[in-house]
Amino acid sequence: MVAVQSTSLGVWNMRGNFSTITKMVSAGIVAAGLLMSAQARAADDTIKVGILHSLSGTMAISETTLKDAMLMLIEEQNAKGGLLGKKLEAVVVDPASNWPLFAEKARELISKDKVAAVFGCWTSVSRKSVLPVFSELDNILFYPVQYEGEESERNVFYTGAAPNQQAIPAVDYLMSEDGGSVKRWVLEGTDYVYPRTTNKILEAYLKAKGVAAEDIMVNYTPFGFSDWQTEVSAIKKFGSAGKKTAVVSTVNGDANVPFYKELGNQGIKAEDIPVMAFSVGEEELAGLDTAPLVGHLAAWNYFESVDTPENKKFIADWHKFIKNDKRTTNDPMEAHYIGFNMWVKAVEKAGTTDPDKVIDAMIGVSVPNLTGGYSTMMPNHHITKPVLIGEIQADGQFETVSQTSGLVMGDEWSDYLPDSKDLISDWRAPLSCGNFNVATGKCGGKGTN
Amino acid sequence: MIFLRALGLVLLFLLANLLPANAAEADLRAIIAKFATTSNFSATEAVVRELAATGDPLVERPLAALAEGDLYVRKADSLVFVGKEGGDSVELLDPLSGEKSGEAAKSDITKIKVNNTLRRVIRDALGTLTLRAKEPAVRIAAAVTMFKTPDATNIEPLDAAIAAETDANVKVLFEQARAASVLVSDKPEADKLAAVALIGARGDRDALSLLTSVEANSQGAVKDAATAAIGTINSTLAFWDAGQNIWYGISLGSVLLLAAIGLAITFGVMGVINMAHGEMVMLGAYTTFVVQEVIRNSFPGLFDWSLVIALPLAFLVAALVGLAIERGVIRFLYGRPLETLLATWGVSLILQQAVRTIFGPTNQEVGNPSWMSGSFDVGQLAITWNRLWILVFSLCVFALLLYVMKRTPWGLQMRAVTANRRMAASMGIRTPWVDALTFALGSGIAGIAGVALSQIDNVSPNLGRGYIIDSFMVVVFGGVGNLWGTLVGAFSLGIVNKFLEPYAGAVLGKIVVLVLIILFIQKRPRGLFALKGRAVEA
Numbered sequence: 001m002v003a004v005q006s007t008s009l010g011v012w013n014m015r016g017n018f019s020t021i022t023k024m025v026s027a028g029i030v031a032a033g034l035l036m037s038a039q040a041r042a043a044d045d046t047i048k049v050g051i052l053h054s055l056s057g058t059m060a061i062s063e064t065t066l067k068d069a070m071l072m073l074i075e076e077q078n079a080k081g082g083l084l085g086k087k088l089e090a091v092v093v094d095p096a097s098n099w100p101l102f103a104e105k106a107r108e109l110i111s112k113d114k115v116a117a118v119f120g121c122w123t124s125v126s127r128k129s130v131l132p133v134f135s136e137l138d139n140i141l142f143y144p145v146q147y148e149g150e151e152s153e154r155n156v157f158y159t160g161a162a163p164n165q166q167a168i169p170a171v172d173y174l175m176s177e178d179g180g181s182v183k184r185w186v187l188e189g190t191d192y193v194y195p196r197t198t199n200k201i202l203e204a205y206l207k208a209k210g211v212a213a214e215d216i217m218v219n220y221t222p223f224g225f226s227d228w229q230t231e232v233s234a235i236k237k238f239g240s241a242g243k244k245t246a247v248v249s250t251v252n253g254d255a256n257v258p259f260y261k262e263l264g265n266q267g268i269k270a271e272d273i274p275v276m277a278f279s280v281g282e283e284e285l286a287g288l289d290t291a292p293l294v295g296h297l298a299a300w301n302y303f304e305s306v307d308t309p310e311n312k313k314f315i316a317d318w319h320k321f322i323k324n325d326k327r328t329t330n331d332p333m334e335a336h337y338i339g340f341n342m343w344v345k346a347v348e349k350a351g352t353t354d355p356d357k358v359i360d361a362m363i364g365v366s367v368p369n370l371t372g373g374y375s376t377m378m379p380n381h382h383i384t385k386p387v388l389i390g391e392i393q394a395d396g397q398f399e400t401v402s403q404t405s406g407l408v409m410g411d412e413w414s415d416y417l418p419d420s421k422d423l424i425s426d427w428r429a430p431l432s433c434g435n436f437n438v439a440t441g442k443c444g445g446k447g448t449n
Numbered sequence: 450m451i452f453l454r455a456l457g458l459v460l461l462f463l464l465a466n467l468l469p470a471n472a473a474e475a476d477l478r479a480i481i482a483k484f485a486t487t488s489n490f491s492a493t494e495a496v497v498r499e500l501a502a503t504g505d506p507l508v509e510r511p512l513a514a515l516a517e518g519d520l521y522v523r524k525a526d527s528l529v530f531v532g533k534e535g536g537d538s539v540e541l542l543d544p545l546s547g548e549k550s551g552e553a554a555k556s557d558i559t560k561i562k563v564n565n566t567l568r569r570v571i572r573d574a575l576g577t578l579t580l581r582a583k584e585p586a587v588r589i590a591a592a593v594t595m596f597k598t599p600d601a602t603n604i605e606p607l608d609a610a611i612a613a614e615t616d617a618n619v620k621v622l623f624e625q626a627r628a629a630s631v632l633v634s635d636k637p638e639a640d641k642l643a644a645v646a647l648i649g650a651r652g653d654r655d656a657l658s659l660l661t662s663v664e665a666n667s668q669g670a671v672k673d674a675a676t677a678a679i680g681t682i683n684s685t686l687a688f689w690d691a692g693q694n695i696w697y698g699i700s701l702g703s704v705l706l707l708a709a710i711g712l713a714i715t716f717g718v719m720g721v722i723n724m725a726h727g728e729m730v731m732l733g734a735y736t737t738f739v740v741q742e743v744i745r746n747s748f749p750g751l752f753d754w755s756l757v758i759a760l761p762l763a764f765l766v767a768a769l770v771g772l773a774i775e776r777g778v779i780r781f782l783y784g785r786p787l788e789t790l791l792a793t794w795g796v797s798l799i800l801q802q803a804v805r806t807i808f809g810p811t812n813q814e815v816g817n818p819s820w821m822s823g824s825f826d827v828g829q830l831a832i833t834w835n836r837l838w839i840l841v842f843s844l845c846v847f848a849l850l851l852y853v854m855k856r857t858p859w860g861l862q863m864r865a866v867t868a869n870r871r872m873a874a875s876m877g878i879r880t881p882w883v884d885a886l887t888f889a890l891g892s893g894i895a896g897i898a899g900v901a902l903s904q905i906d907n908v909s910p911n912l913g914r915g916y917i918i919d920s921f922m923v924v925v926f927g928g929v930g931n932l933w934g935t936l937v938g939a940f941s942l943g944i945v946n947k948f949l950e951p952y953a954g955a956v957l958g959k960i961v962v963l964v965l966i967i968l969f970i971q972k973r974p975r976g977l978f979a980l981k982g983r984a985v986e987a
Binding site for chain 1: 490491518562564565566568569572597654655657658659660661662665693694697700701704798801802805809810811812813814816817822823824831833834835836905906907908909910911914915947950951954955956959
């Protein structure tokens with residue numbers, strides 16, 4: 001571009017001082033040459049990685065940490081010599097907790113910045129909003145948060161937990177003798193797609209296990225709900241029916257702090273009515289005095305307190321990177337750690353960052369997780385993970401009280417929902433289908449919601 | 450290390466010899482030593498039960514420590530200690546005598562893990578052991594635990610405890626706990642009927658819970674008596690439920706009032722559509738956080754006073770920011786509501802992002818002072834202290850504000866400027882300064898609301914967002930420009946909301962309230978208490 005401009009300038013100046021013209025033309029050419037080579041070098045020397053996490057708005061509270069974790073992982077990879085002999089370059093955009101903006105920013109990352117893969121999204125609605133962009137422009141999204149399942153896309157790799165990697169084992173634990181042989185269940189959630197779907201799966205599962213309908217109470221509250229008095233006293237009331245009662249909480253983000261404060265103030269102790277949470281991690285507890293909450297539970301695939309050398313190193317690196325010893329690590333950060341390492345390995349295996357080839361190379365890739373084992377990418381684009389049940393401690397950490405004996409494979413289509421029990425996903429050739437119906441033997445049909 | 454161990458052994462030896470009566474103690478030590486070899490919760494539970502079965506009051510210390518997660522095994526010699534954490538090392542105490550027996554690095558010892566089930570077992574075991582404790586509070590706690598976990602073997606120790614008890618209140622609790630245990634024993638029917646009557650008279654949720662399981666597990670007269678008692682309890686509880694809803698409504702109303710009262714001035718009195726109002730609340734909450742941080746680090750003894758100290762500071766911080774906003778932005782936009790709305794919206798985003806940059810996007814921990822934690826019972830109604838204090842506080846703020854508006858010269862000038870700006874100016878009132886100070890006052894009040902709200906909500910940059918809609922709702926519903934309207938509006942919205950919630954659920958309840966307000970505004974566009982007179986039209 002620059003070269004053309006200066007040449008035309010030169011022509012326009014033909015009648016003028018000849019030496020000036022020559023100078024200008026040659027300067028233009030040199031500048032253009034420099035620019036082009038700089039561009040060429042940029043394209044050759046770096047691989048761009050997109051980070052699509054909200055840095056402002058309601059979700060910033062959770063997603064900012066993931067952005068920082070990604071920057072740390074990329075920096076470490078570069079220190080190790082980069083990837084395919086090139087440096088990695090992070091491209092950070094801010095979709096500002098605005099769901100349609102997620103799609104726009106994803107498009108910008110892929111079309112304009114030409115990123116090789118994108119790590120991002122937190123809420124299910126933001127993921128749903130970017131799905132069409134990723135399949136249209138054929139790029140890769142790594143999604144690091146536990147979610148409701150009922151989805152398997154060719155362009156998305158789900159490194160968070162599917163319901164069977166979190167909700168079902170959590171309920172199993174509560175039903176076991178160790179967990180207190182719970183007979184009565186409160187399913188308390190925030191009113192949106194993840195809690196609703198998870199609770200639907202759990203309700204079906206509990207009924208299959210012989211729990212009567214009157215022993216299950218389902219309740220939803222709005223986002224950011226802060227006045228929990230009525231709900232907590234309803235839980236108290238439900239719990240005074242002479243049977244061991246537990247609360248399974250899919251309450252999201254900000255609403256948790258007032259919820260737990262109210263539980264503590266109304267004197268609901270974990271020994272009497274334990275609360276098992278799926279969205280409460282170390283980060284959420286950081287804003288709370290946890291002394292009254294000791295014994296309440298959470299189910300994740302990772303806890304900061306897990307005692308392995310990998311985890312110790314990860315925490316030390318994180319504190320060094322973020323320059324704050326008090327910042328906690330959490331489960332979605334581990335998911336990004338696994339996802340990023342898997343992507344690196346798949347790119348090395350494929351020898352290119354071309355999304356199509358990387359998507360094929362991803363399946364079967366196995367990398368160490370932070371809990372002392374290996375996680376493997378399965379053909380349904382979900383990974384294998386251990387499931388940990390932890391009890392809240394007075395220092396704001398979780399102590400693992402139960403762990404699945406082996407790794408659990410993510411099950412995208414729940415076996416407990418009538419709509420999805422016949423569906424499977426396998427992205428390997430020749431099936432290459434995210435919602436294959438084993439009953440009808442056809443790909444597609446119900447499922448692409 | 451070896452020296453310490455030797456010393457420990459010598460101490461043990463000495464102890465064992467000096468107290469010859471305590472052959473039992475050696476047995477206890479032998480049982481406690483088993484903790485070192487337990488590998489899962491049920492094994493630990495077996496040891497706990499064995500310890501509890503000795504009935505020796507000495508086991509209270511190790512069991513209580515285990516429940517708190519303070520029982521450790523030293524890796525080197527598999528000895529069990531009570532540990533007191535302090536920084537990197539743990540101070541080791543003898544599990545029975547509580548005497549110091551050295552220190553250990555965290556990596557040299559393993560904590561004996563506990564879970565909820567185990568904690569419950571320990572609590573029950575301790576209940577039996579602490580029946581004769583000196584402090585009535587401990588005995589009450591023991592009675593409460595034993596009531597919740599009835600067991601036929603409890604009857605005997607309870608009988609003894611009842612005979613020895615001098616405190617009438619504790620005695621009643623013991624008798625109820627005994628009755629609960631009688632119901633699960635094989636005592637004759639007459640005893641059980643008496644027990645059902647005793648428990649039925651207690652009339653609370655725990656009694657209901659117990660009787661429900663009795664009803665399910667017994668036959669004949671006992672079952673009938675239980676059914677009758679359950680009926681009585683349920684009808685009493687229904688009465689208390691209504692009372693509870695009113696209390697919850699009042700409590701929600703006080704939160705709404707606090708959030709809205711600053712807006713009642715900036716929007717209600719001055720007519721500025723102030724979208725940054727919620728951020729003033731947030732600034733107040735963050736001021737509380739900063740004050741608590743300083744106190745935690747420098748003057749830990751003052752923690753219970755932190756909120757009192759934070760109040761004036763929060764008022765100042767929010768008022769100064771409010772003053773800056775008024776002087777910098779709003780004064781150029783009087784009479785242009787749409788531009789004001791957009792400008793203050795922008796200001797709110799700037800403030801949010803500024804706080805996010807300074808303090809980080811995550812929640813900050815603001816602690817409850819001891820006088821704001823826990824709850825007390827009025828009949829069957831559990832009233833939490835923090836809610837009660839917030840109610841009292843909101844009413845105080847309201848009274849103070851009313852006083853300022855109605856009884857001070859400044860309040861008079863404020864009202865004069867709002868009623869008729871030109872006339873007020875002609876009378877020599879410096880209207881621009883009155884505007885600025887009024888806005889600062891409204892913002893400052895929002896700031897102190899933030900101090901109170903930090904006690905029940907997240908302290909995060911998004912704090913204000915949650916309150917802005919509710920605040921506008923309250924002010925518009927109550928009648929713009931009328932403080933009393935704000936008061937009545939806040940409490941009626943709170944109570945209506947809390948009465949709807951148990952039936953309609955929180956989500957639908959909120960929608961119904963919104964629809965009701967829309968309908969109400971259609972009927973009475975000026976809200977509950979409309980200002981009358983010509984000034985309003987201007």
